[in-house]
Amino acid sequence: MKIKLCVLFGGRSVEHEVSIITAIQAINKIDKAKYEIIPVYIDKSGKWYTGGMLLDIEIYRDLDLLKRYAKEVVLYNRDGKFVLQNKKGLFKSIVTEVDLAFPIMHGTNGEDGTLQGYLETVGIPYCESNVYASALGQDKILQKQVLKENGVNVVKYKWFFDTEYLNEPDKIISSIDKSLDYPLIVKPATLGSSVGIAVAHDELELREYIMDASQYDYKILVEEVVNNLRELNISVLGNSERQELSVIEEVGSKHELLTYEDKYIGGKKGKLGGISSKGMASAKRLIPADISEDIEKKVKDQALKTFRALNSSGVVRIDFLYDEKNNEVYVNEINNIPGSLSFYLWEKTGKEYPELLDDIINLGIINYKNKSKKTTTFKSNILEGFNGLKGVKGLKK
Ligand SMILES: Nc1ncnc2c1ncn2[C@@H]1O[C@H](COP(=O)(O)OP(=O)(O)O)[C@@H](O)[C@H]1O
Numbered sequence: 001m002k003i004k005l006c007v008l009f010g011g012r013s014v015e016h017e018v019s020i021i022t023a024i025q026a027i028n029k030i031d032k033a034k035y036e037i038i039p040v041y042i043d044k045s046g047k048w049y050t051g052g053m054l055l056d057i058e059i060y061r062d063l064d065l066l067k068r069y070a071k072e073v074v075l076y077n078r079d080g081k082f083v084l085q086n087k088k089g090l091f092k093s094i095v096t097e098v099d100l101a102f103p104i105m106h107g108t109n110g111e112d113g114t115l116q117g118y119l120e121t122v123g124i125p126y127c128e129s130n131v132y133a134s135a136l137g138q139d140k141i142l143q144k145q146v147l148k149e150n151g152v153n154v155v156k157y158k159w160f161f162d163t164e165y166l167n168e169p170d171k172i173i174s175s176i177d178k179s180l181d182y183p184l185i186v187k188p189a190t191l192g193s194s195v196g197i198a199v200a201h202d203e204l205e206l207r208e209y210i211m212d213a214s215q216y217d218y219k220i221l222v223e224e225v226v227n228n229l230r231e232l233n234i235s236v237l238g239n240s241e242r243q244e245l246s247v248i249e250e251v252g253s254k255h256e257l258l259t260y261e262d263k264y265i266g267g268k269k270g271k272l273g274g275i276s277s278k279g280m281a282s283a284k285r286l287i288p289a290d291i292s293e294d295i296e297k298k299v300k301d302q303a304l305k306t307f308r309a310l311n312s313s314g315v316v317r318i319d320f321l322y323d324e325k326n327n328e329v330y331v332n333e334i335n336n337i338p339g340s341l342s343f344y345l346w347e348k349t350g351k352e353y354p355e356l357l358d359d360i361i362n363l364g365i366i367n368y369k370n371k372s373k374k375t376t377t378f379k380s381n382i383l384e385g386f387n388g389l390k391g392v393k394g395l396k397k
């Protein structure tokens with residue numbers, strides 16, 4: 001009997017298109033002798049569709065056609081079985097049962113814990129990181145706080161709410177000035193793809209970019225820029241019990257910030273324009289990276305600490321900022337569902353893509369089994385003894 005694997009992709013995210021590409025690539029490589037693939041495409045408004053035509057990348061050029069022929073479905077738990085049911089039609093028939101969900105979605109509403117929360121609520125086993133790890137992966141501020149607490153090297157930073165800044169800008173600027181050194185990089189806490197990120201060289205720019213970032217998020221992060229920058233990424237595969245490390249890649253040129261500055265939108269204001277962090281859009285990559293043994297050791301050690309601290313699962317990519325002159329590495333961020341699932345790093349590590357996918361799926365099943373062993377419901381007699389609103393403090397009869 002084949003496992004019915006529901007691959008979820010698309011989603012309400014700026015990385016919608018990247019997700020489609022990652023998912024179709026992955027579906028093509030999943031072992032069809034073991035798994036029956038049920039593709040589910042989530043459109044930009046959040047509707048779920050299934051059907052064989054979703055496997056053809058061309059269909060996404062004509063979404064009207066897709067919506068005409070694909071079935072709009074909902075996923076739910078029907079008497080202990082997980083089913084995709086037609087949302088339309090007289091009888092709202094069951095399209096198929098599914099055993100396991102595999103979200104291949106990037107960014108908001110897919111990689112950030114929200115979809116994972118839905119899957120938890122339905123009760124279906126799923127691959128990749130759980131709700132908490134996914135949420136920590138999306139919020140750059142929470143992530144830094146947890147990493148720092150767990151002995152991971154992160155750049156110096158400050159954070160605040162947009163309303164705090166609007167009420168007392170001078171107070172916030174002066175506290176930043178006191179504890180951080182320019183240039184500073186301003187980021188909205190929970191976006192990706194460099195949206196709303198800019199480098200400030202002085203106080204004037206800092207004030208401007210904070211206002212810009214607050215268009216995108218109500219939590220703002222300001223951190224020190226790493227000088228003499230090289231960017232190194234590594235992939236980790238595993239769960240809380242065991243982990244494997246990929247080879248390390250170097251992305252971009254040696255002076256990435258300069259390269260990015262070249263790409264400012266319209267040459268304007270030091271914005272980092274349109275560069276995806278997901279590892280697909282980046283022009284240059286060197287695998288394995290040309291780095292010393294010492295730096296390789298540091299990256300691997302910090303990657304394992306990061307994976308553990310965030311309690312990630314499945315395959316992730318952890319991005320580092322490397323200050324070449326000072327021989328120091330900092331964890332910049334984790335991608336819990338990385339672009340292309342980082343298969344290109346695993347191929348260079350000696351693991352072919354079908355095997356990587358098999359590992360990710362198995363980890364999803366193992367995590368579900370481990371979790372099922374823990375007690376999640378408690379017998380309680382509170383409700384048995386409850387007789388209406390009488391006797392509830394503060395409520396007058
Ligand atoms: N502290 C920093 N110092 C230097 N460059 C940085 C720093 N933070 C981010 N960058 C640059 O900006 C890019 C995007 O920032 P990142 O935090 O990864 O946001 P995103 O989630 O949009 O990928 C990074 O890949 C790196 O090139």
Ligand SMILES: [Mg+2]
Pocket residue numbers: 277319333
């Ligand atoms: Mg990034």
